[in-house]
Amino acid sequence: MTTFDTIWNNHLVYTGGKGGLHSRDGGPSLIYIDRHLIHEVTSPQAFEGLRVSGRKARRPDLTFATMDHNVPTDSRSLPIIDEVSSTQIQTLVQNCREFGITLFDLASPDQGIVHIIGPQLGITLPGTTIVCGDSHTSTHGAFGAFAFGIGTSEVEHVLATQCLWIEKPKTFAINITGVRKNPHTVTPKDIILSIIRRIGTAGATGTVIEYRGNTISELSMEQRMTICNMSIEAGARAGLITPDQTTFDYIKGRRYAPRDVEFENMVDFWQENLKANRNAQFDKSVSVNIGGIAPQVTWGTNPSMTIDVTESIPYPEEFAKGNESETKAAVRALQYMDLSPGVHITDIPIDRVFIGSCTNSRLDDLMEASLVVKGRRVSSNVRAMVVPGSQQVKLDAERLGLDIVFKEAGFEWRESGCSMCLGMNPDILGRGERCASTSNRNFEGRQGAGGRTHLSSPIMAAAAAIEGHFVDVREWL
Amino acid sequence: MEPFRRFKSKAIPLDMVNIDTDQIIPKQFLKLVHKTGYGKYLFYDWRFSSEGKPIEDFVLNNVKYNNRQILLTRDNFGSGSSREHAAWAIRDYGLKTIIAPSFADIFFNNCFKNGILPIRLSQREVEYLFQNIDNVELEINLPAQEIIVTDSGNSKIMHFEVEESKKRILLDGLDEIGITLRYHPYITEYENRNSTKLPSYQKS
Ligand code: SF4
Numbered sequence: 302m303t304t305f306d307t308i309w310n311n312h313l314v315y316t317g318g319k320g321g322l323h324s325r326d327g328g329p330s331l332i333y334i335d336r337h338l339i340h341e342v343t344s345p346q347a348f349e350g351l352r353v354s355g356r357k358a359r360r361p362d363l364t365f366a367t368m369d370h371n372v373p374t375d376s377r378s379l380p381i382i383d384e385v386s387s388t389q390i391q392t393l394v395q396n397c398r399e400f401g402i403t404l405f406d407l408a409s410p411d412q413g414i415v416h417i418i419g420p421q422l423g424i425t426l427p428g429t430t431i432v433c434g435d436s437h438t439s440t441h442g443a444f445g446a447f448a449f450g451i452g453t454s455e456v457e458h459v460l461a462t463q464c465l466w467i468e469k470p471k472t473f474a475i476n477i478t479g480v481r482k483n484p485h486t487v488t489p490k491d492i493i494l495s496i497i498r499r500i501g502t503a504g505a506t507g508t509v510i511e512y513r514g515n516t517i518s519e520l521s522m523e524q525r526m527t528i529c530n531m532s533i534e535a536g537a538r539a540g541l542i543t544p545d546q547t548t549f550d551y552i553k554g555r556r557y558a559p560r561d562v563e564f565e566n567m568v569d570f571w572q573e574n575l576k577a578n579r580n581a582q583f584d585k586s587v588s589v590n591i592g593g594i595a596p597q598v599t600w601g602t603n604p605s606m607t608i609d610v611t612e613s614i615p616y617p618e619e620f621a622k623g624n625e626s627e628t629k630a631a632v633r634a635l636q637y638m639d640l641s642p643g644v645h646i647t648d649i650p651i652d653r654v655f656i657g658s659c660t661n662s663r664l665d666d667l668m669e670a671s672l673v674v675k676g677r678r679v680s681s682n683v684r685a686m687v688v689p690g691s692q693q694v695k696l697d698a699e700r701l702g703l704d705i706v707f708k709e710a711g712f713e714w715r716e717s718g719c720s721m722c723l724g725m726n727p728d729i730l731g732r733g734e735r736c737a738s739t740s741n742r743n744f745e746g747r748q749g750a751g752g753r754t755h756l757s758s759p760i761m762a763a764a765a766a767i768e769g770h771f772v773d774v775r776e777w778l
Numbered sequence: 779m780e781p782f783r784r785f786k787s788k789a790i791p792l793d794m795v796n797i798d799t800d801q802i803i804p805k806q807f808l809k810l811v812h813k814t815g816y817g818k819y820l821f822y823d824w825r826f827s828s829e830g831k832p833i834e835d836f837v838l839n840n841v842k843y844n845n846r847q848i849l850l851t852r853d854n855f856g857s858g859s860s861r862e863h864a865a866w867a868i869r870d871y872g873l874k875t876i877i878a879p880s881f882a883d884i885f886f887n888n889c890f891k892n893g894i895l896p897i898r899l900s901q902r903e904v905e906y907l908f909q910n911i912d913n914v915e916l917e918i919n920l921p922a923q924e925i926i927v928t929d930s931g932n933s934k935i936m937h938f939e940v941e942e943s944k945k946r947i948l949l950d951g952l953d954e955i956g957i958t959l960r961y962h963p964y965i966t967e968y969e970n971r972n973s974t975k976l977p978s979y980q981k982s
Contacts (some may be wrong), residue, residue, distance in 0.1 A: 308981040314968045328941060328942055328943050329943060330960055331965075333969075334963070342809070343860070343863075345811035345812075346811065346813045346862075349812070349813070354953075354955070356955070358899065359965075371809065376828075381808075385809040385810070386807075388811065389809055389811060392811050434862075435859075436884060450860040451860060452860055452862035452865070452885070452891065452956070453813075453885065454862060454891035454892070455887070455891070458955050458958065461955045461958075462955060462958045464945070464952070464961075464965055466958070468941065502796060502854060502857060502878065503796075503857070505884060506854070506880065506882065507883060508891070536854070536857065536882060536883070603796055603798070603857075627850050629793075630794065630796060631793050633794075647780075671928065675873075678856040708917065722804065723800075723805050725805050725806075725809070741797075742800070742858060742859075744798050744800045744801070744858060745800070745823070747800050747805075749836070750806075750823055751828070
């Protein structure tokens with residue numbers, strides 16, 4: 302069995318038989334949800350729904366909330382100027398109080414992007430099912446959990462029943478082989494971007510990806526999270542990595558994780574039940590050798606539109622390999638991005654740099670980025686900011702003096718939140734501004750109407766801030 | 779929810795692949811705390827200029843497509859963010875069905891929860907509909923899983939697949955939570971059986 306199959310089987314509440322509404326063979330199964338994470342943007346209508354029908358939250362003890370999507374990232378002591386954001390935040394506070402849900406609010410030292418704080422607090426555990434009204438819930442799959450994003454109706458459904466009806470997704474093995482020559486400069490972000498480049502933004506639709514292979518086993522938990530995070534950008538329902546000693550070591554001692562004997566028992570259970578099975582049968586599989594990949598930079602308006610930093614912008618026909626609709630999409634993307642084919646990606650001036658988001662704002666990411674920042678200055682044409690993923694990451698980074706390194710170089714050092722990943726707070730791109738961003742989506746207008754996003758790793762974004770354009774950071778280290 | 783009834787309409791052609799939910803409903807409209815009123819923001823950044831003026835060549839601004847209830851589009855519609863606001867905007871605008879060769883998963887599910895029927899047709903059928911967009915009238919018959927396509931007096935039938943329970947939910951306009959709550963004994967039994975395997979979280 303695949304790791305996913307095991308988790309699936311362990312969470313079946315009802316699989317049918319004859320007679321019931323959902324009971325047809327091949328139809329959805331009712332599965333139990335172990336952890337439900339909530340934030341301010343996709344939850345208000347769910348709570349409203351519960352109230353209207355006089356329902357309670359079934360397991361408030363398995364539900365955790367924070368505010369991250371639209372929170373300002375300047376000083377926490379200032380009032381929130383945007384009234385609508387402020388209403389959403391207040392609404393979450395009231396809803397959590399009314400329904401008895403643990404909330405890490407703006408004043409909490411545990412506040413942060415929901416996908417950063419789950420793992421950090423030990424809420425995210427192997428073998429569990431985890432949902433959140435946010436597509437990047439796939440991040441938690443790094444722990445060997447079945448973690449996936451849901452819509453607001455489903456948020457309401459989970460609150461009321463702690464279950465969801467799901468048709469079993471297909472399984473998709475991505476075997477990653479090869480050794481990177483320069484692991485500081487060719488990062489997990491480059492690995493996942495090159496995978497998406499290869500399989501496309503719908504390449505994994507309807508599947509749960511299992512990332513396998515020695516290359517994966519050698520990655521830290523933070524690096525694994527970057528990879529699982531962007532599974533959704535390949536269209537997957539979820540992405541996961543079978544837990545191992547690295548996983549267990551990371552979890553040990555975290556606040557909401559089991560302790561002592563209970564922890565040991567859990568590890569035994571996980572080792573026994575979730576171990577990687579060589580002979581597992583997947584519905585689909587692909588092997589990717591990452592030995593030769595270069596740092597990646599996206600040039601278009603979806604994450605598959607990416608190239609090596611040494612390459613130039615492709616011609617639409619070349620990118621689309623003869624597919625007519627894809628050619629049209631590429632033409633449109635180039636127009637939106639104001640780029641011409643044949644131009645070298647390192648020749649394009651950058652106006653803004655954003656280091657942050659649930660893809661790349663953990664301590665590892667900030668440490669890696671700081672390697673190229675130390676002792677240098679941000680280009681005078683660039684406005685650059687670092688937005689740590691959580692208050693805890695911020696504190697840890699400050700203990701290492703990273704804030705000083707970034708600030709001395711001319712970066713803004715912000716409070717935690719989603720920030721310019723989606724620009725629901727005041728951190729947005731102006732029309733026509735071009736940004737090197739460590740986030741996960743380069744969609745039109747994602748970072749602000751008319752804004753142009755180039756996705757890259759933290760170290761590539763940091764180097765771009767210094768030079769005012771992308772550089773091959775392998776030449777720096 | 780309103781039960782999904784048989785209806786006839788022409789389609790609005792939106793000839794693009796990979797349309798993501800950030801385009802369907804841009805983020806500046808996610809800050810509301812209610813479920814209705816999003817129709818006017820559907821495809822906002824494509825529909826209106828930065829001064830708020832309608833952009834003429836965008837399909838929704840073409841009067842000839844006003845009041846059509848079917849959206850015809852290309853592969854991987856609804857990718858990206860899980861925001862259900864995308865489905866709310868589509869419904870609120872008055873669209874009842876979306877036809878495409880493929881959809882992104884979360885969006886696809888969200889449609890059914892909001893009375894919208896997403897229909898997957900083959901590339902060939904979709905191409906045909908695009909080519910004949912102004913001539914063909916479509917009649918959506920969910921119980922039979924058929925689209926009756928009438929083109930200048932001649933009609934033909936396009937069949938589509940839809941998962942049984944999703945179909946029932948649309949047809950009956952059911953409250954899914956109410957249904958699930960009837961499975962309460964199974965849920966409780968699951969919780970009792972699994973309390974040792976997965977301890978509820980530790981209080982700090
Ligand atoms: S950082 Fe971006 S992708 Fe991650 S949860 Fe926030 S908005 Fe979503």
